[in-house]
Amino acid sequence: MVTQTPVTSIAGHAPASQHGSRAFDVVYDWITTVDHKKIGIMYIVYALIFLVIAGIEALLMRVQLAVPNNTFVSPQSFNRLFTMHGTTMVFFVGMPILFGFGNYLIPLMIGARDMAFPRLNAFSFWISAFSGFLLYFSYFAGSGLYGAGTAPDVGWFAYAPLTARVFSPGHSTDYWTLSVLLSSIGSLGTALNIVATTLSMRCPGMKLSRMPLLVWLYFVTSCIAFIAISPLSAAQIMLVIDRYLGGHFFDTQAGGSAVLWMHFFWIFGHPEVYILVLPAFAFANEIIPVFSRKAIFGYPAMVSATVGIGFISMGVWAHHMFTVGLGPGANAFFTLATMVIAVPTGIKIFNWLATMWGGNIHFSTPMIFSIGFLFQFLVAGLTGVMLAAAPFDWQLGNSYFVVAHFHYVLVGAILFMIFAAFYYWYPKMTGRMLSERLGKWHFWLFVIGFHLTFDFMHIPGILGMPRRIYTYEADRGWAIWNMIVSSGAIFQTIATLIFVYNLVVSYFKGAVAGPDPWDAWTLEWSTSSPPPSYNFAKTPTVESRRPLWDLKHPEEPDTQYE
């Protein structure tokens, strides 16, 4: 299916600069591009901007909570802050940054020239970008009524009936609903594109059993997205019907059910965690073998564990709802299902450890972030098993223990692997290496900040501090813990600033990377850095899981062992 465009005609093509300045041409080129690499980079840059915005929101909340009885922000602003922080981080940081890397890497890794549907790809990106803009536009345009507030303040899961017209007048909730709806359309478009690319655009010899694990994991992630994100779209449509057409889906006054919204939201919400974490696993699957100088341990087990996680993730949503009172049958089912998911996840951790075991480990920045990920993800998984037990959850549900648990997954695992991916693939995307020295500073400061914040955040949760409160009394015994938690945020902020500085400075002054700076084995390293717009001058053919290993070691190719 790969289109054989004559390479010379593309390579010799320089855009005719007929209208206006060079700056206009560059902007025009980026806005109209359908190249998967440019779209991928736009996704990543866009997500980084929102990462900084949502990070600032988190910082403001931590300042507010650092000492008891603080009046740094008002209760209303605090509600907006945690709503916007959560919504932004999930929909406008996590999803786009992961889709950005997927967009960039998948065609390169399977030897294709572009995604299956390049124009759909551009559409998905721009509609996601617009939806992020729409969410933040609520700060300027959200107040439909005097005093009704600006930005959404219903929390990122927006439980009914708080979202009903009566309880959320004005337009801020509508901005939230519509922007989430639009972003899910964009996510579905990209997921569809990834599946079609994976199944239909592979280069000759790239059987499913030879695909890089990253591509496999993105494939499974995208399949989860079809089944998980659509219910969210459906629920948002229902909410719009309720708010605009006077429907009664979640209107408890007319017999509607608030619990139904919880079900619909978490049918999306829990698989969403796996949509976010599987790409992080995907990065680990590529980075850990290269820096251990060994092939991945247990490739088939990794694939089947991923598919297993995909299936089980569909049956665990109600563990978010233990405190609702679902009855013993449902509680037992969802407790068991949630605990079962630790099995395939454990298989993955053991496989990564076995890959490192006996390897010649290089402690470059991508690798130290991956090692940090391994241990932090283990802890996050363990608190997950604790919370999966319904009686334990009754005690600690909606407390800071839960907040600490899921931030351990989202920051300790996913964000760490996103940083690792930046250090690993930045040379491919820009042709320049990121500074290793700044990378080490970034890592160690972030590790210190992360553990100060999120290790100690478990304790006020156990002591009974509920999430989403804007302040607390001094006599609760939470003050010292909150002060430690907030102080960790300072370290994380400095580390992130170093990272952003590194990204910018290395783009101009970094060491030239060359096509294959890490001596890696997958196809993206066989083309120049950054790759030409057609990716590969000649469509590659592969014979094993590590085509570049075969090329570099003709005396001992992988094909002998498959």
Added chain:
Amino acid sequence: MSTAVAVAHQANEEWRQPSRGIVGMACLIAAESAIFIIFVVAYIFYTGKSLTGPTPREVLELPIFSTICLLSSSITVHFAVHELRASKVRLSAWWLAATVLLGSIFIASTAAEWYKLIYHDGLTIRTNLFGTTFYSLVGLHASHVIAGLIMLGLALIFTLMGKVNQSHAERLEVLSIYWHFVDAVWVVVFTVVYILGR
């Protein structure tokens, strides 16, 4: 600049992959099915929970004729693809026209049903839970029928303009898969709304 991987590839090995159009449509159908499932679940969950009338039994009539029309349009669109693949463009156009006609009859009878429900029975989307769930589920399906009719209509216009030939058979097939999906959803909606829910 780029170095292709020069591992010898066995020339006799045939390299086949599924069509990206069909894979893409299958993905879309998976996602759409999930949306419909949520609406169907909401319909079933709220069956009989309305606090006020009218109830489904009082106002709904079985839409037998329009159901027959919609389901037969699946057969006609199949023939349209079949004839186009055999390069019989004129015949394909006739089958396409029949599909558009049958789909339009379905939409017209839905419109007539809604007119009766709104103006004679006083059931709107804000009347009760039945109204809310009924109009959203049936309306969601009807909007998919309309989207399909627009695409089929475009295909028909292009065919009549002589722009379509055998090489487009696969694209028409992708569209026909969507249409079959819309029909299959109607079987579910019909069963849930008009048989079980009544």
